[in-house]
Amino acid sequence: MGLFSKIKKAWFDTIIWETIDDEFYDELEESLILADLGAAVAADAVKRLRDVVYNDKIQSGEGVKQALRDILAEKLDVGDTALNLATQPSVVLIIGVNGVGKTTSIGKLAKRLKSDGKRVLLCAADTFRAAAGDQLEIWAQRAECEIVRSTEGADPGAVLFDSLAAAKARGADVVLCDTAGRLHNKVNLMNELAKLSKIIDRETPDAARETLLVLDATTGQNGLQQAKIFKEVAGLTGIILTKLDGTAKGGICVAIAQELGVPVKFVGLGEGIDDLQPFDAQAYVNALI
Numbered sequence: 001m002g003l004f005s006k007i008k009k010a011w012f013d014t015i016i017w018e019t020i021d022d023e024f025y026d027e028l029e030e031s032l033i034l035a036d037l038g039a040a041v042a043a044d045a046v047k048r049l050r051d052v053v054y055n056d057k058i059q060s061g062e063g064v065k066q067a068l069r070d071i072l073a074e075k076l077d078v079g080d081t082a083l084n085l086a087t088q089p090s091v092v093l094i095i096g097v098n099g100v101g102k103t104t105s106i107g108k109l110a111k112r113l114k115s116d117g118k119r120v121l122l123c124a125a126d127t128f129r130a131a132a133g134d135q136l137e138i139w140a141q142r143a144e145c146e147i148v149r150s151t152e153g154a155d156p157g158a159v160l161f162d163s164l165a166a167a168k169a170r171g172a173d174v175v176l177c178d179t180a181g182r183l184h185n186k187v188n189l190m191n192e193l194a195k196l197s198k199i200i201d202r203e204t205p206d207a208a209r210e211t212l213l214v215l216d217a218t219t220g221q222n223g224l225q226q227a228k229i230f231k232e233v234a235g236l237t238g239i240i241l242t243k244l245d246g247t248a249k250g251g252i253c254v255a256i257a258q259e260l261g262v263p264v265k266f267v268g269l270g271e272g273i274d275d276l277q278p279f280d281a282q283a284y285v286n287a288l289i
Ligand SMILES: Nc1nc2c(ncn2[C@@H]2O[C@H](COP(=O)(O)OP(=O)(O)OP(=O)(O)O)[C@@H](O)[C@H]2O)c(=O)[nH]1
Pocket: 096, 097, 098, 099, 100, 101, 102, 103, 104, 105, 126, 132, 180, 181, 182, 214, 242, 243, 244, 245, 246, 267, 268, 269, 270, 271, 275
């Protein structure tokens, strides 16, 4: 995957930005597709770029690059990138397929929220693997926050129920809920997420809620499919795009913003506790192009 991304990047870098002809636009469109933006987004971006370059009489390569950055940044601007944590407690469900960085992102987010003065409680609702609770516990220690967990195979809904009760009793500001990524099929996934959602509705009906999908930037086009399914089963308020510290650029987030209207809220830039940054569309498109 790393090598493929390098090839993709090299492809992007071979574009001669000063030669603005049809061939340039074709090559650019192909590069955008290879950067995982998807065919529809790439075609639309290039069409708009043509218009801007023509109308504004842009002649320099740098001017074209900047115009393209602006177009993509606009595509990414589909909603509030800040978390809505207006209530006490508020609840953040972290979902996504296995290995994308859910548990790690929770650890990082816990630290960040704690630094903002919030009292954070972690909910270990991934009871699918024995190690999942242990892993979250380590993050709770690192971030110096509380955790509610149970045993392997326990009902995730029961863990969430206990977490919400603990949050209310102790006056926690935010509950960050880890979930299992390894549910065998869509029906299982749907059932489990619906159950968790119902428990939140029942136990904390007025709580501000975020449902964040964690996406691995190296996933490529499949990320859009993942986002579609999770949006359908759980509703999504945002994306955490992880592993952007490697060669992958995560261009799929532009397609997700465009097609599903879900904004990126955070990016993961490493395995350490401080390697989570609020998403900055301008900085992102600068890095992409
Ligand atoms: N380089 C890099 N690695 C990351 C990042 N986020 C997570 N990882 C690594 O990705 C691997 C999987 O992370 P987890 O947090 O366990 O992923 P998960 O989604 O909770 O996985 P499951 O619980 O098995 O579904 C770990 O080795 C993490 O250190 C990131 O932003 N950058």
